[in-house]
Amino acid sequence: MVNKIVMEVAYKLKPKPMMMKEPLMKILLVDDNENNLLSMEVALGQERYSFYRATSGREALRILLKEEDFSLILLDVKMPIMDGYETAALIYERDRLRHIPIIFITAHDYEEAAVFKGYKAGAVDFVRKPFNPEMLRAKVSVFADLYTKNQLLQRQEEKLKAINNDLVQLNQGLEHRVMERTNELENLNHELQELNLSKDKFLSVISHDLRNPLTSLLASSEHLSRQADRLDPEQVKMFSAIINRTSTKILNQLNELVDWAKNQREKTNFSPEKLHLWHCIDESLDLLKENSVQKKIKLENNVDDHLYVHADSLMFRSILQNLVTNAIKYTPQGGGTVMVTAEPVDSMVEICVRDNGVGMSEETRDTLFESFSAGSQLGTSKEKGTGLGLFLVRDFVATHGGTIKVESELEKGTCFKFTMPKYSEGVLEEK
Numbered sequence: 001m002v003n004k005i006v007m008e009v010a011y012k013l014k015p016k017p018m019m020m021k022e023p024l025m026k027i028l029l030v031d032d033n034e035n036n037l038l039s040m041e042v043a044l045g046q047e048r049y050s051f052y053r054a055t056s057g058r059e060a061l062r063i064l065l066k067e068e069d070f071s072l073i074l075l076d077v078k079m080p081i082m083d084g085y086e087t088a089a090l091i092y093e094r095d096r097l098r099h100i101p102i103i104f105i106t107a108h109d110y111e112e113a114a115v116f117k118g119y120k121a122g123a124v125d126f127v128r129k130p131f132n133p134e135m136l137r138a139k140v141s142v143f144a145d146l147y148t149k150n151q152l153l154q155r156q157e158e159k160l161k162a163i164n165n166d167l168v169q170l171n172q173g174l175e176h177r178v179m180e181r182t183n184e185l186e187n188l189n190h191e192l193q194e195l196n197l198s199k200d201k202f203l204s205v206i207s208h209d210l211r212n213p214l215t216s217l218l219a220s221s222e223h224l225s226r227q228a229d230r231l232d233p234e235q236v237k238m239f240s241a242i243i244n245r246t247s248t249k250i251l252n253q254l255n256e257l258v259d260w261a262k263n264q265r266e267k268t269n270f271s272p273e274k275l276h277l278w279h280c281i282d283e284s285l286d287l288l289k290e291n292s293v294q295k296k297i298k299l300e301n302n303v304d305d306h307l308y309v310h311a312d313s314l315m316f317r318s319i320l321q322n323l324v325t326n327a328i329k330y331t332p333q334g335g336g337t338v339m340v341t342a343e344p345v346d347s348m349v350e351i352c353v354r355d356n357g358v359g360m361s362e363e364t365r366d367t368l369f370e371s372f373s374a375g376s377q378l379g380t381s382k383e384k385g386t387g388l389g390l391f392l393v394r395d396f397v398a399t400h401g402g403t404i405k406v407e408s409e410l411e412k413g414t415c416f417k418f419t420m421p422k423y424s425e426g427v428l429e430e431k
Helices: 002-013 034-044 057-066 084-091 112-121 133-168 172-226 233-264 277-287 289-294 313-329 362-366 387-399
Strands: 025-030 049-054 072-076 102-106 123-128 272-276 298-301 308-312 337-345 348-355 404-409 413-421
Touching: 025 034, 025 057, 025 133, 034 049, 034 133, 049 057, 057 084, 072 084, 072 133, 084 102, 123 133, 133 172, 172 233, 172 289, 272 277, 272 313, 277 289, 277 298, 277 313, 277 337, 289 298, 289 313, 308 313, 308 413, 313 337, 313 348, 313 387, 313 413, 387 404, 387 413
Parallel strands: 025 049, 025 072, 072 102, 102 123, 298 337
Antiparallel strands: 272 308, 337 348, 348 413, 404 413
16 A cells, blocks of 8 residues: 555656647837837747737736736837836736836937936846847847746646645555655755755856847847948958957856856856956957947956965856946947956955946945845845846855955946956865
């Protein structure tokens, strides 16, 4: 009898083949132009998505009063009566709607003030009109994949609860086995939560570490394509060299990220080594050069050539590129400078990423790192779309035993200072 019950439980634990079709992801499209709504539907296709249309902010709010289980909102910024920012603010006043990510659709350039306003209103990303169908599909596909994974996690949790209930109902002769199984299930649930956090980290690293070199690659290839008839051989050779060099760097970074993701599960992804500080910073600034050139912003590496740190190369690059990318983003067009400096402080090296951009208020500065005090709260901050990158920066700095702080003043710029262990002979290779 006991063996029969155990076999029944084991059968329920055995993975079953997926026979049911995955549910369609619900997307709310908001634009005062019907043609734009139709264009978005055609670009995204009907295979994975279920669309709801709204031609105004008010209509969108009425739909959300009746239908709550949307997975994504594509929201036009410029609409009569109530624009996209006002609509987003009203949506996020309701607790049950705050989990829905919003991608703003805008016909304007990505000006820093507008981008900051959009992220503060709740945006997770921007798409410029007229939109590139492939780019729109790629951005929406990220949220579709997250939606699918969350659905799988939810079903797995339901399955685990059902199994746990079956175990509780076993007779007294199986009490010891019930205790063991319960512990296994708790460990599995904890592992799933850690994997979910690792997934968010991995997606953020990909977003920040690959987006910038891809921007350089796309800009160079687009310029080469459009101006091919007017370029002389030397110019063609120059752009080809940029494309080749950037593609190689993207491939190398992608390989590093894949290895990093594989090691997440075994907790072996932290591998500090001796890094030449000037060289690492120069390499990262080179990847961001195209972004700065487009805004006529100067990047300066003012680090002593003799400084070395003991750090994980992937994590250090991610920290630096996050901070420099933000500095470029919030520095006005033309005439700005983003400068990286470093100086030894006891057993650490303090690195400063300074800009002369728009700066931030005291209130924003004081709460900048408080939104993600717990890993389970990822993506719930008021300034959606920026918090995850800074959370990752703080997390990577803390992994090295360092600290991070920010000095900023409105209209006078910002300086992020973080510390890394100074390399010296005899430093252990692992903490």
